[in-house]
Amino acid sequence: MSALASKCITFHSIKQPIARTYKRRLIPAIVIRTYYTVKRRVEKDDNFLAKHLFNKIKTTGPITVAEYMKEVLQNPMKGYYMTKDMFGESGDFVTSPEISQIFGEMLAVWFLNEWHKIGSPRPLQLVELGPGRGTLSSDILKVFSHFKALHNTSLHLVETSPVLSDVQSKTLCTHSSMAPNLKSSYYREGVTRQGIPVYWYKQLKDVPDSFTLLLAHEFFDAMPIHKFHKTYAGYKEVLIDLEQTQSSKDDYHFRYVLARNDTPMLKVLLKSTETRQHVEISPDSMLIYEEICNRIVSNGGIALICDYGHDGTGTDTFRAFKKHKQVDPLAQPGSADLTADVDFSVIKEIASKNKDVMYQGPVTQKKFLHKIGIEYRVGALMKxxxxxxxxxxLQECYNFLTDESKMGERFKFCTLMPTSLKKIIDKYPIVGFS
Structure with a gap:
């Protein structure tokens, strides 16, 4: 803790325009949701996704919740993330980085502290999964620049939406352009305001091999899930079907049903030891967890995952948010954000299977931010x-990030590091998790 404390004292002396620091004020009453969205010009058809799903189910039969989520959130024509900007008080949800830049500053201090402990290896890659508007990466880069830690450093963003990458480039870059040829692993490149290169990728595996500081903030809670329900006859997968009666040809209503037979995903994903009444599993997330573990073992690195979540105790968490209120996930597909809590016990299990990875967490956002000194930063600013x-x-932003009834308890943090760092970690425990 002493190593972090000494850095925090220096960090508190950073002078930034106060008006810039607190533009991200929000109304405490709004419900918090996360992830990113995109503005895009498309023909107005509020029933496009509903009709598409209706015809799909009518043709092939009930679909999994995972397939429903992929269509609703990622459909290239009318997917929720592909057509709207849902941030802020006028949207459907807000994120920690949009509330105050203090959040990004504290995460940057944490990464700097842990990176310095292991000798500040270079070249250094900063990698963010699902970077939203680019706000969090922007705040982190400012802190790294203040501590003169950007020499031989590059930024890598994993973002599936080309439209959203344009939003991020405006936040982060002095200039950017599409990749010069189709053979490039990245599809866009630019130069940040701090003068370091930044690249955009469709998937994590395309990011080059190098020592990595990886951040996944509110990314996994929007990954598609399979839902299972315990019945007297054992577990059955939850599917989405059409309502038996539609009020008119222009009304499209959906309902949950249980699969009559064991589905492939039920056989593959569900453990024989499972006892919960409702179970949610995201195989797409599991593949990315494995990729993160393999990357930090092969190339060295530190990963920080922060999200809504639980430690293997969550049950029925699939839900939707619209205008800061929870709504029916099956109503008006594409009009609301869909989410499910992250199961941190799965991350731990995947890390434990990889004998070369250390896992610590989860801890609440309140505990994590307090242990890395957020109160000192706030106190210094107030002076x-x-x-x-x-x-x-400022006090309102601080309360929103740390209060147990707001973000303080809802969000959890975990970290992944290679076991090759064990001797260092034993001597200097990871701040925020010890």
Whole structure:
């Protein structure tokens, strides 16, 4: 802790325009949701996805919840993430980085501290999965630049939406352009305002091999899940079917049903020791967890995962948010965000199978931020304030990030590191998790 404390003292001296720091104020009453969305010009057809899903189910039969989520969130024509900007008070949800840049600053300090412990290896890659508007990466780069830690460093963003990558480039870059040829592993490149190269990829496996500081903030909670329900006859997979009666030809209503027979995913994913009434499993997330583990073992690195989640105790968490309110996930597909809590016990299990990976967590956001010194940063900023509204705004942002009834308990953090660092970690425990 002493290593972090010494850095925090220096870090608190960073001088930034106060107005810039607290533009990300929000109303405490709004429900928090995460992930990213895109503005795109398309023909207005509020029933496009509903009709598409209706015809699909009518033709092939009930679909899995995972398939439903993929269509609703990622459909290239009308997917939720592909057509709208849902951030902020006027949207459907807000994220920690959009509330205050303090959040990104504290994560940057944590990465710097842990990186310095192991000798600051270079070249260094900063990798973010699902970077939203680019706000979090932008805040992290500013702190790294302040500590002169960007020499031989590059930024790599895993983003499936070309449209959203344009939003990120405007946040992060002085200039950017599409990749010069189709053979490139990245599809876009640019130069950040700090003067380091940044690249965009469709998937993590395309990111080059190098020592990596990887961040996945509110990324896995939007990955497709398979749902299973325990019945008197054993577990059955939950599917999505059409309502038996439709009120009119222009109304499309859906319902949950249980598969009559064991589905392939039931046989593959569900453990024989499972006892929960409802179980949610994301095979897509599991593949990415494995990729992260393999990457930090092969190339060296540190991964930090932060998300809504539980430690293997969650049950029925599949839900939808619209205008900061929870709504029916099956109503008006594409009009609301879909999410399910992350099972951190799965991350731990995958890490344990890889004998060369250490896992620590999960801890709550409140505990993590307090252990890395957020109260000192807030205190230092308040000392330089004279405007009462600015002070109240800062306190409101701090409370929103750490209060147990808001983000403090809902979000969990875990970290992954290679076991080759065990001797160092034993001597200097990982801050925030010890």
């Amino acid at each position: 330089n304030m004279t405007d009462k509204k600015q002070i109240e705004n």
